[in-house]
Amino acid sequence: MTLVTRFAPSPTGELHLGSAYSARIAWRRAREEGGTFLVRIEDIDIRRCRREYETAMLADLQWLGLAWDGEVRRQSDHFADYGRVLDQLDARGLVYPCFCTRADIAASASAPHPVAMGPDGPLYPGTCRHLSGEERRRRLSAGIEHCMRFHAERAAEQAGPYSFFDEGLGRIDGQPLLMGDFVIARKDTPTSYHLSVTVDDHLQDVTLVTRGIDLLPSTHVHALLQKLLGYAAPQYAHHPLLTDASGRRFAKRDRDLTIRSLRESGRTPDEVFEMIDGWSCALPAKA
Ligand code: GLU
Numbered sequence: 538m539t540l541v542t543r544f545a546p547s548p549t550g551e552l553h554l555g556s557a558y559s560a561r562i563a564w565r566r567a568r569e570e571g572g573t574f575l576v577r578i579e580d581i582d583i584r585r586c587r588r589e590y591e592t593a594m595l596a597d598l599q600w601l602g603l604a605w606d607g608e609v610r611r612q613s614d615h616f617a618d619y620g621r622v623l624d625q626l627d628a629r630g631l632v633y634p635c636f637c638t639r640a641d642i643a644a645s646a647s648a649p650h651p652v653a654m655g656p657d658g659p660l661y662p663g664t665c666r667h668l669s670g671e672e673r674r675r676r677l678s679a680g681i682e683h684c685m686r687f688h689a690e691r692a693a694e695q696a697g698p699y700s701f702f703d704e705g706l707g708r709i710d711g712q713p714l715l716m717g718d719f720v721i722a723r724k725d726t727p728t729s730y731h732l733s734v735t736v737d738d739h740l741q742d743v744t745l746v747t748r749g750i751d752l753l754p755s756t757h758v759h760a761l762l763q764k765l766l767g768y769a770a771p772q773y774a775h776h777p778l779l780t781d782a783s784g785r786r787f788a789k790r791d792r793d794l795t796i797r798s799l800r801e802s803g804r805t806p807d808e809v810f811e812m813i814d815g816w817s818c819a820l821p822a823k824a
Pocket of ligand 1: 545546547579734747748752
């Protein structure tokens, strides 16, 4: 089986040292092992993503010498693919409409009864999961804004035990309830990060997902979706996040450390990689 890796940035800012580090990991693995390196633009958040950032990111990757294979897939061109999979999950009773506003959710999180915590904060308390079919239909036909949520408990029952493999961490047992009933299709966009990533990694035959360790909780959910949908499971290599001397991770707001600004200040690609190597040698060897 040929190795297929991918770099999947969201075009919400310019490429910075941390994302160039991540891109090079995926690129290098593919080049070392005669595989394929894909670039995918994850732009489902239509309010935050900009086409000019996408163009700039691709130009920066090219300048760095991280050439990709084939065409770049842009998620916003493929909403129909995600919609079809959402319908499959719906037909199995694995998603439900949620009419809660942010304020409703915040109020239930501050209610006296305990709320389960997830990796990103309090988990959704499941309010709309308990609506009657009739009430659900009434709200839908009244056109009340809603997102779709994943029915994690039912999914756990349907999927049974599952696991995924990380090159550094070994085999990890899946925790289907880790992210609770997460949003699987947003109010403004007919998909979510979790759904699109799982569908795309499958459609693009990705065999090795290299990405930051901050996304490890998400992998529990992606592996669950893969099992439910009968997709081949890629392997994972979660890498540490590149940080500066004070331990702060590089972010798109660090204007002086974007690839664009380094390039404009006269640095060469080799010098940029030297900077990355300098920061990354302080990182733990394993995620
Ligand atoms: N689009 C995500 C990000 O920019 C990366 C997703 C992934 O690699 O799975 O953080």
